[in-house]
Amino acid sequence: MQMAMQSQVIKLFMPAMIRTEAAPRNLFRYRRRRPVRILYLMKTNMKTANRKTNQKRNPAREKEARPDSLQPRIEPTTLWDFPAQNYGGRRQGDTAYTGATPSHILWNLLQRYTEPDELVVDPMAGSGTTLDVARELGRRALGYDVNPTREDIFHVDSRKLPLESGKAAFVFVDPPYSTHVAYSDDPRCIGKLDAAEPEYYEAMDRVIGEIHRVLAPGRHMALYVSDSFVKGKGFYPIGFELFSLLRKRFVPIDIISVVRRNRTLTMGNYRKAAEEGGFFLRGFNYLFIMRKPLPPSAAGAAPSSKRRGGKPRR
Ligand SMILES: C[S@@+](CC[C@H](N)C(=O)[O-])C[C@H]1O[C@@H](n2cnc3c(N)ncnc32)[C@H](O)[C@@H]1O
Numbered sequence: 001m002q003m004a005m006q007s008q009v010i011k012l013f014m015p016a017m018i019r020t021e022a023a024p025r026n027l028f029r030y031r032r033r034r035p036v037r038i039l040y041l042m043k044t045n046m047k048t049a050n051r052k053t054n055q056k057r058n059p060a061r062e063k064e065a066r067p068d069s070l071q072p073r074i075e076p077t078t079l080w081d082f083p084a085q086n087y088g089g090r091r092q093g094d095t096a097y098t099g100a101t102p103s104h105i106l107w108n109l110l111q112r113y114t115e116p117d118e119l120v121v122d123p124m125a126g127s128g129t130t131l132d133v134a135r136e137l138g139r140r141a142l143g144y145d146v147n148p149t150r151e152d153i154f155h156v157d158s159r160k161l162p163l164e165s166g167k168a169a170f171v172f173v174d175p176p177y178s179t180h181v182a183y184s185d186d187p188r189c190i191g192k193l194d195a196a197e198p199e200y201y202e203a204m205d206r207v208i209g210e211i212h213r214v215l216a217p218g219r220h221m222a223l224y225v226s227d228s229f230v231k232g233k234g235f236y237p238i239g240f241e242l243f244s245l246l247r248k249r250f251v252p253i254d255i256i257s258v259v260r261r262n263r264t265l266t267m268g269n270y271r272k273a274a275e276e277g278g279f280f281l282r283g284f285n286y287l288f289i290m291r292k293p294l295p296p297s298a299a300g301a302a303p304s305s306k307r308r309g310g311k312p313r314r
Contacts, residue, residue, distance in 0.1 A: 072107040080105065080287070081259035092136070093129025097149065098181050100126060101174045101224060105258060105287065106133035109172060113220040113289075114139055118169035121214060123158035123207060124190075126183075130172050142168075147184035157188045159206040163214045171211045171221040175204060177238055178228045195228050195236040205245050212249040215292045220253065226260070226285045231277065239286040250290030257284045 072087040082104040085095045092103035106129055114120060116138040122130035125143030128150055134141035142163065144156035156162060158173075176183060176191030178200065183191045190207070193200035211221050223246060228236040246252075264270045265281050274281050 072104050074111060075108050075256075078254060078256050079259070080108070080256055082261070090136075092132035094127035094149065097127035099174070099176070099183070101129045101172075102258070103129050103133050105224065106130050106172060107137070109220075109222050109289070110134060110137050110139060110170065114170045119167055121161075121163065121168040121171045121211075122173065123156075123161055123171065123211060124173050124175050125153045126174065128153060139169075146186040146188045158210060159188075159203065161210045161214055165213050166216045168214045169216060169219050171215050172224070173207065173211060173221070174224040175207065175242075177226045178230075178236065180228065195238050195241075196230075196233060201241055201245065204242055208242075208245050208249065212292060217292050217294045217298065220289060220291050221250065222290070223288045224258070224285055225288075226282050229279055229282065231273075231279070235279075239288075243286070243288055246288055246290050249292070251293055253289040253291050256287035256289065258287050259284055 070084060070087055070089055082102050084102075085100065086092050086103045087107060092106070093100045110120060110133060114134075114137075118139055120130060120134040120139045120141045122141070122143045125131060125145045126149065128143055131141040131143045131152060143153040144158055144161060145153050146155070146157055148155050154162070176189070176193075178195035179191060179193070181191055183189050190200065190203045193203055195201075208223075215221055223242060225239050225242055227239050230236070243252075243255075260283055262282075265283065270281060
């Protein structure tokens with residue numbers, strides 16, 4: 001019995017012993033030679049355990065410490081999953097707009113890659129999520145769309161932006177993913193082009209070309225997109241295709257996977273169709289983060305800390 005207890009004690013404190021002493025070649029010899037140390041470790045550990053379990057609970061303090069799930073926070077990993085479309089109990093963009101971007105995404109990107117007063121551009125602004133988040137954070141913002149939903153969005157085809165080259169500090173774009181949503185009757189809407197056809201990628205290549213032109217060298221852009229599966233037609237890896245278009249002009253910084261919270265993903269008939277039909281429902285969107293390279297003449301010079309990006313800014 002006593003032997004069993006002793007070996008339990010040794011098992012429990014072996015890591016601590018190894019940390020404090022050179023690892024014993026023979027554990028039992030070590031135990032016999034240094035019993036005082038083992039007892040000391042056992043005593044202090046029990047004290048700590050008691051302190052933890054006996055702590056008085058303070059519900060008010062616990063509530064304060066609990067993160068409010070609606071508050072935005074810097075995402076440290078490449079997997080983002082947001083509890084709601086908007087943060088802070090406020091409205092950014094319009095949740096009723098089909099295809100509106102979750103505002104947590106913009107908040108994270110702008111915190112990391114921009115400074116107050118800098119210019120943020122969205123060439124496919126939709127309901128204006130980018131503009132609202134940018135202005136909340138004290139950035140300047142310009143939005144364009146062929147179907148402007150509000151007065152501060154310019155009626156423009158993003159294949160030709162009315163903006164001087166190199167003016168934007170950050171560009172965000174969430175384009176149509178093939179023909180799933182009828183955004184407007186405007187024939188220039190890229191949502192009328194099927195991702196099964198080369199025209200969709202040609203159009204997106206021109207949009208990406210304009211994003212590259214208006215972005216200042218050394219600064220960042222992000223493109224948010226989903227792949228597409230059409231029953232009876234097949235799977236279109238739009239993410240990979242657009243990423244290869246981005247790579248022609250930009251340096252990849254990272255790829256984030258954003259969990260889609262679409263209602264259809266939880267609906268029994270959709271899930272059953274996917275199971276029985278041998279296909280998958282789209283569970284995530286890609287968020288590609290890219291940087292515009294510096295011109296060759298400036299490439300040797302180290303970019304300023306402001307230009308390096310990646311560090312959360314308040
Ligand atoms: C996914 S939505 C953008 C959603 C937006 N980020 C938001 O949070 O509301 C895509 C947008 O691209 C716009 N669009 C499609 N083709 C366009 C084009 N050629 N030029 C500008 N905007 C275009 C559509 O009108 C639509 O508003």
